[in-house]
Amino acid sequence: xxxxxxxxxxxxxxxxxxxxxxxxxxxxxxxxxxxxVLARRLPFMVVGLAASAVGVVYGAYAALRQxxxxxxxEFLSAAATDTGAVLxxxxxxxxxxxDALPVIQLAAVCAALFVFFALLRSVDRLITPPxxxxxx
Numbered sequence: 001x002x003x004x005x006x007x008x009x010x011x012x013x014x015x016x017x018x019x020x021x022x023x024x025x026x027x028x029x030x031x032x033x034x035x036x037v038l039a040r041r042l043p044f045m046v047v048g049l050a051a052s053a054v055g056v057v058y059g060a061y062a063a064l065r066q067x068x069x070x071x072x073x074e075f076l077s078a079a080a081t082d083t084g085a086v087l088x089x090x091x092x093x094x095x096x097x098x099d100a101l102p103v104i105q106l107a108a109v110c111a112a113l114f115v116f117f118a119l120l121r122s123v124d125r126l127i128t129p130p131x132x133x134x135x136x
Contacts, residue, residue: 004024004025004027004028007024037126038126038127041126042123042126045119045122045123045126046123048115048119049116049119049120049123052112052113052115052116053112053116055111055115056109056112056113056116059105059106059108059109059112060109062102062108063102063105063106063108063109066105067100067101067102070100070101070102071100072097072100072101072102075093075097075100076097078093079093
């Protein structure tokens with residue numbers, strides 16, 4: 001911040017301040033405030049990102065384990081190998097597949113993914129200055 005202010009003051013000419021002096025000073029103040037906010041919030045967001053990533057991995061592992069224990073994989077392999085039997089009794093087959101789905105684990109994975117992407121968006125908005133998106 002001090003370097004930007006020094007540069008703005010050095011750019012003064014004999015006739016008075018340049019027209020961009022106020023804009024340069026305000027940009028320096030905004031950049032300093034953004035760095036302060038970034039330093040304050042970023043550690044918590046990184047911890048949240050790591051925790052939600054661990055939650056996604058653990059939830060996916062639990063969902064796959066539950067799917068293999070409930071027989072979902074056998075239902076899917078039967079659909080691929082014996083399509084005639086599946087087509088003749090598709091209603092009972094579909095109910096058995098839905099019954100074998102690990103709903104709670106899949107919901108937990110979806111919730112952890114939602115939290116992960118929400119935190120990732122917050123980190124992106126915190127790091128990317130808003131004026132860099134509108135001015136090219």
